[in-house]
Amino acid sequence: MAITVYISCDSGALALGAERIAQAVSREAHQRGIDIRLIRNGSRGLFWLEPLVEVQTDQSRIAYGPVQGHDVSGLFDSGFLNGSPHPLFLGLTEELPFFKKQQRLTFARVGLTDPVSLEDYLAHDGYRGLHNALTISGADIVRQVTDSGLRGRGGAAFPTGIKWNTVLNAEADQKYIICNADEGDSGTFSDRMVMEGDPFVLIEGMTIAGIAVGATQGYIYLRVEYPHAHKALDTAIAKAYAAGYLGQNILGSDKTFDLEVRLGAGAYVCGEETSLMESLEGKRGLVRFKPPLPAISGLFGKPTIVNNVISLASVPIILDKGGEYYRDFGMGRSRGTLPVQLAGNIKYPGLVELAFGLTLRELLYDFGGGSASGRPIKAVQVGGPLGAYLPESQFDTPLDYEAFAAIWAVVGHGGIVVFDDTVDMAEMARYSMEFCAIESCGKCTPCRIGSTRGMEVLDDIIKGRELNKNIPLLRDLCDTLLNGSLCALGGMTPYPVLSALNHFPLDFGLTDQADAA
């Protein structure tokens, strides 16, 4: 019988050469007359080991990595297809500590299955949530989601069940489900990994949402920077239609749900939900005033659920195992698990899904292994480009929405970007202002003009000019942004800027903390 070999088709693995390795392994097997079945799976999320090659043995999968082109024939020589030793031998994938210590609920299948195989999806508990959802009322589905304690993973952490309930109770001839797959936050890639590694789980989550609130049309607003995710989603959607999981009379019920992918066009602000809806309507992505809430008057003026990829991809397991099962993970008001993304200057970058509550220090050192450069970690930015920079003294903060809010920081989408001691935090603050200036939708003056002004002030500060005037000026500008912005792009740019200034005054040419005030 053919031996099954897994090599990932995740973009992160491809960026490290997985395609070349897959071709080399096929070629080598063919030349040696060995029959293998090569499956392109999602990534396990252990990116320092990619390209990872896994072999199915009777125990479980045995991993080798990171495999380079010149390793391939040697792997065959040493009998890796039987799980034999080799310098790149890593043992059982699921016993690798980075993987074993995780609690994978949303990512349960990512890396295990062939992402676009519906048979694989079904064989690994797929569509059990939808089956349950079809046997209960919309209100009961919403109740399960509310009971789970799930809060939006896109950034604002708003309770998902409450949002759904508003749409459920809104009277309308048409409602919409939008998946926010814009994933613009730097340092984040969990949405991408799910869409590439298990697209059916997102499709199932959206279908359940549609059935729950009576919405018959769904859109996945996907950033154009994700061509591989686009292909996986389109393939999976076509298969779901063909098998009766999308379209009319889903699984023989009287329910209808249609789903389509729409592409963004490189505007960060279009991740903001109202800007996203403008974009879906074919317009410039100008942020809308709220109210009205999208749940009341959203896409084309109709009641609309907008949820992040991870929020929606967490719904199937909630409907499968019940809200309480999910709620039992986590701490405080942060329930369930969060797929954390370790990025930047870190030795073991990757995806770590865990119940809320672990500290940053545990993530950075126990999972991440410290910096990649081997130098001390100076700062981490959590929650994307609008997230605060945290110094070492705050590394004992547990991953919990409220604990982060208490130190004027955000968990956001769970991206953690690590910097070693060579970083200049005044330069990072300048970059934050520049990013705001580049991506501003232009609706508010503080965001549009204040960010450019902030860049100029920081240029002066970096050159050491008139600090006694320019530091207070920078703080004033940040105040104006904080208070005078319609959305979080302008409103939260002060988070990285001020946290950099407050925690790292030396980088701004100040001699101590007091001068920074």
Next chain:
Amino acid sequence: MTETASMQTTLQDITTRLKDKPGALLPILHEIQNALGYIPKDSITFIASELNLSRAEVHGVISFYHYFRESAPGHHTIHLCRAESCQAMGSKKLEAHVKNRLGIDFHETTPDGKFSLEPVYCLGLCSCSPAMQIDSEVFGRVSAETFDRSLVEIGA
């Protein structure tokens, strides 16, 4: 068929096929850029009339989105990540090397028409920073050497 005539056919095909979709403008612009590499200025009047929009509205949308371009790109487009995770792994030095090697700045095309260079703010490849994309191929842990090698590999 002349070049203008074939462009007109392309525009016609795309708009006819997509114009009845709700929110059709972005899907149409995407397909035009996919087919032609950019959105020719001459096409705006046509798109506007097909969708019952003003020329200013169509132009406003094209100019709002960083991804849409109104001039032809080089033979290959290099998207280099400028965002934080890549900065933490030395993207600024890489950026200087890339600009120096190609002799162009962001948003420019080499005089021989081979390469366009565009900044991108995260490719979702932050687990292997610094990252870039050349056309549809992605590259992680890019160094000056691997950048030069990838140029050779795509035939520069």
